[in-house]
Amino acid sequence: MNDPIIEFDRVGKTYALALHRGGGIKNLILNPPRAWKNMRAESRVVLADFSLQVARGESVAVMGRNGAGKSTLLALIAGVIRPTTGTLSVKGRVSPLLELGAGFHPELTGRDNVMLNGVLLGMRRAEVAARMDSIVAFAELEDSIDEPVRTFSTGMTARLGFSVAAHLDPEILLIDEVLAVGDTAFQAKCIGKIREFQRRGVTIVFVSHELQQIREICHRAVVVAEHRAAFVGDVPEAIAWYDRAFAKIA
Amino acid sequence: MEAASPGHVSPQWKHYVDLVLALTIKEIKVRYKRTVLGYGWSLLNPMVFAVTYWIAFKAILNVKIEGYFIFLLAGLFPWQWLNNSLQLAPRAFINNASLVKKIAFPRYLIVASSVLTEGLHFVLCLPVLAALALLFGRGTVSPAWLWGAPILFVVQGMMTYGIALAVASFCVFFRDLERLIGLGMTVLFFVTPVIYERQMVPAMFQPLIALNPFTHLIVAWRGLLLDGTMEWRALGMAALIATAVVVVGQFVFDRLQWKFAEAL
Numbered sequence: 001m002n003d004p005i006i007e008f009d010r011v012g013k014t015y016a017l018a019l020h021r022g023g024g025i026k027n028l029i030l031n032p033p034r035a036w037k038n039m040r041a042e043s044r045v046v047l048a049d050f051s052l053q054v055a056r057g058e059s060v061a062v063m064g065r066n067g068a069g070k071s072t073l074l075a076l077i078a079g080v081i082r083p084t085t086g087t088l089s090v091k092g093r094v095s096p097l098l099e100l101g102a103g104f105h106p107e108l109t110g111r112d113n114v115m116l117n118g119v120l121l122g123m124r125r126a127e128v129a130a131r132m133d134s135i136v137a138f139a140e141l142e143d144s145i146d147e148p149v150r151t152f153s154t155g156m157t158a159r160l161g162f163s164v165a166a167h168l169d170p171e172i173l174l175i176d177e178v179l180a181v182g183d184t185a186f187q188a189k190c191i192g193k194i195r196e197f198q199r200r201g202v203t204i205v206f207v208s209h210e211l212q213q214i215r216e217i218c219h220r221a222v223v224v225a226e227h228r229a230a231f232v233g234d235v236p237e238a239i240a241w242y243d244r245a246f247a248k249i250a
Numbered sequence: 251m252e253a254a255s256p257g258h259v260s261p262q263w264k265h266y267v268d269l270v271l272a273l274t275i276k277e278i279k280v281r282y283k284r285t286v287l288g289y290g291w292s293l294l295n296p297m298v299f300a301v302t303y304w305i306a307f308k309a310i311l312n313v314k315i316e317g318y319f320i321f322l323l324a325g326l327f328p329w330q331w332l333n334n335s336l337q338l339a340p341r342a343f344i345n346n347a348s349l350v351k352k353i354a355f356p357r358y359l360i361v362a363s364s365v366l367t368e369g370l371h372f373v374l375c376l377p378v379l380a381a382l383a384l385l386f387g388r389g390t391v392s393p394a395w396l397w398g399a400p401i402l403f404v405v406q407g408m409m410t411y412g413i414a415l416a417v418a419s420f421c422v423f424f425r426d427l428e429r430l431i432g433l434g435m436t437v438l439f440f441v442t443p444v445i446y447e448r449q450m451v452p453a454m455f456q457p458l459i460a461l462n463p464f465t466h467l468i469v470a471w472r473g474l475l476l477d478g479t480m481e482w483r484a485l486g487m488a489a490l491i492a493t494a495v496v497v498v499g500q501f502v503f504d505r506l507q508w509k510f511a512e513a514l
Contacts, residue, residue, distance in 0.1 A: 015512050016509070016512070075351075075511060078353075078354050079354040080350075080351065080352070080353070080354050080511045081508065081511045081512060082508045094354070102348050102349065102351075102352035102353055103346070103348050103349040103352065103353060105276060105280060107279075107280050107283045108276065108279060108280065112275075112276070112279060115272060115275075116272050116273075116275075116276050119265075119268050119269055119271075119272040120269070120272070120349065120353050120355055121353065122265070122355075124264065124265060124268050125268045125271065125272065
């Protein structure tokens with residue numbers, strides 16, 4: 001594959017569990033060597049020796065059981081965390097969005113949150129303002145956009161979050177199980193928007209458990225299992241592989 | 251890997267300005283939701299303390315400082331900016347966990363906007379101080395404010411930001427720090443010449459009080475606000491410390507920020 005836009009080369013990611021465990025400063029002051037050792041010792045391997053190449057304009061599904069490391073994968077691409085070992089190269093503007101409406105503040109109005117979220121996701125204030133009406137219209141929230149977001153239902157919040165993301169101009173779009181929310185009509189609208197991104201040549205990494213959506217959207221799929229890319233290939237083959245591998249457990 | 255660092259979203263500084271603006275507006279809007287007094291609180295707080303200290307130290311202990319009420323305010327307003335910023339710092343990243351975990355953007359701007367928000371409140375207190383100074387006939391509203399205040403604002407902003415950034419970063423991993431800061435700020439308040447003059451400190455403690463970075467700030471502010479003069483020595487010391495503190499704060503942040511998303 002020449003010029004992949006995303007390239008994982010034997011990436012490993014280990015979480016140090018003790019980082020947020022008790023002890024705190026007391027331990028660190030009273031017994032620094034042990035506190036340090038604890039921090040180093042207790043860790044959990046999420047990815048090890050993970051390799052994957054994604055071509056520009058491609059849509060790749062990420063499959064795997066709960067806790068397999070799918071979200072870690074997206075967080076790595078987004079640049080929120082760094083690999084512990086190996087190298088990762090991402091050559092494009094990532095829509096750094098792992099959860100729709102991440103960072104929405106419940107006390108602020110929908111409109112205020114759109115502005116804040118839009119700027120956090122990389123737009124200029126003027127750009128958000130110019131697209132405000134379109135964002136609100138896409139989310140179909142004209143009536144409640146000036147209410148605090150805490151009064152919104154989960155579906156409404158997700159719609160607004162997706163609408164902000166849909167108005168970004170990314171080269172790489174990360175989607176993490178977000179289409180599970182919202183009613184069928186809105187889901188269809190989201191799929192339509194994703195198709196539009198695809199036509200514009202946007203690379204998409206799509207995490208989902210919805211096989212139907214994966215079939216509809218993605219060109220290829222990667223199954224994350226045992227800390228690595230256990231299977232990479234066509235969507236139907238990946239689904240078959242996944243079924244075979246986990247049928248006995250499911 | 252460079253492309254995936256949190257700064258990559260929009261490298262131009264203009265977007266950073268927008269980010270600070272958006273975060274600051276959010277801070278202010280959230281803070282004043284469901285409050286009646288709003289910004290009035292940042293006036294009321296130091297005023298109540300000033301009255302309390304005036305009663306304790308002037309009316310009862312008869313401290314020998316003229317115009318003690320205005321003297322107190324001139325120290326308490328900048329102190330409040332410092333104190334509020336540093337008290338908020340431990341939770342800066344923790345309270346914004348969903349942003350830190352889910353969106354890649356320059357996270358130090360969260361701390362910058364929090365310090366700036368408090369700074370804006372401080373600036374809004376200055377006209378009140380000027381009015382009271384005129385009313386009580388203590389201190390001068392001097393043209394030196396026009397150039398002196400912005401300089402001191404930048405120096406205090408830098409010093410506060412540097413400390414707050416280091417505190418906020420450490421606090422993601424060691425929550426105890428929050429308690430320590432609360433305690434530390436109370437102690438610091440009394441070993442900083444806010445409610446007394448620096449000259450009143452016994453000679454043997456003078457070197458100690460000079461080590462306190464906030465001493466120079468408060469001394470410089472009071473010189474400017476009460477006498478319309480710039481204490482160049484104090485300003486120089488404060489600026490020097492502020493620069494060092496920003497470098498250290500940014501270093502600590504750079505080392506720790508990659509662990510934020512997994513520790514929060």
